[in-house]
Amino acid sequence: AATVNLSEVAASCFPPAKGQTPLDVLECLQSELDTQQKRIAELEKENQRLRKKTGCPAGMANAGGYCIHTISPYPRRKNWWQALDACIADGYRLCSQSEVVNALRAGVLKQSYWSEGNSWYRTASQAETSPGAGGENQVCDVQGNIDEPNHPQYNVQCNHEKSWADKWSTTVCCY
Known part of the structure; x- marks a missing residue:
């Protein structure tokens, strides 16, 4: 299962370059995270193709x-x-x-x-709710x-x- 490696995401944005604002760092992190998520989506697509071919x-x-x-x-x-x-x-x-x-x-x-199957317990349905x-x-x-x-x-x-x-x-x- 593909996951986002946060240390890889952070490595390209830290330490901040001289003059970078916190907003610049956040934008860098978001851009890197978006790139990682696109990579994961591509890997998932390939995994689906292979799963259909090979079974479960x-x-x-x-x-x-x-x-x-x-x-x-x-x-x-x-x-x-x-x-x-x-x-x-x-x-x-x-x-x-x-x-x-x-x-x-x-x-x-x-x-x-x-399981007991699809059940409906009348007494329970008439009782108070319990969120x-x-x-x-x-x-x-x-x-x-x-x-x-x-x-x-x-x-x-x-x-x-x-x-x-x-x-x-x-x-x-x-x-």
């Missing part, structure tokens, strides 16, 4: 231009940073939120083997839902911008 690694399924874990091989209850490290250590990356959603919609990610989905059941922590660790570190489903330490149920990586 074991335990992953093709989700239309990328591969995604169908059942996570990683221990449960990782926080966002641990999930990121686990994916990178195996040569993968965290899936983006849209990749997880698209894989669910396409049927690539299916109900988990331990943040806290409590023992961790309502949002279902394998393959959009509350799994994903990139960027943001989640719409539970309305939080930062992972809750040790609250993620699984780590879903993409390739």
Whole structure:
């Protein structure tokens, strides 16, 4: 998985040349970051081409231009940073939120083997709401839902911008 090497980005802008203003340094950093992001986009395009040609690694399924874990091989209850490290250590990356959603919609990610199926609990639906989905059941922590660790570190489903330490149920990586 391609990533931006911040030390490479910063190396071309630091130390600032004599007479450079902080704004000049920021513009330099932004320009270097843009260059790195373009490089990553080109590498991702090439990776997609190769993936279509060669298929997906074991335990992953093709989700239309990328591969995604169908059942996570990683221990449960990782926080966002641990999930990121686990994916990178195996040569993968965290899936983006849209990749997880698209894989669910396409049927690539299916109900988990331990799932009870599509359920509606009438008593729970009549109860008061509990914003943040806290409590023992961790309502949002279902394998393959959009509350799994994903990139960027943001989640719409539970309305939080930062992972809750040790609250993620699984780590879903993409390739």
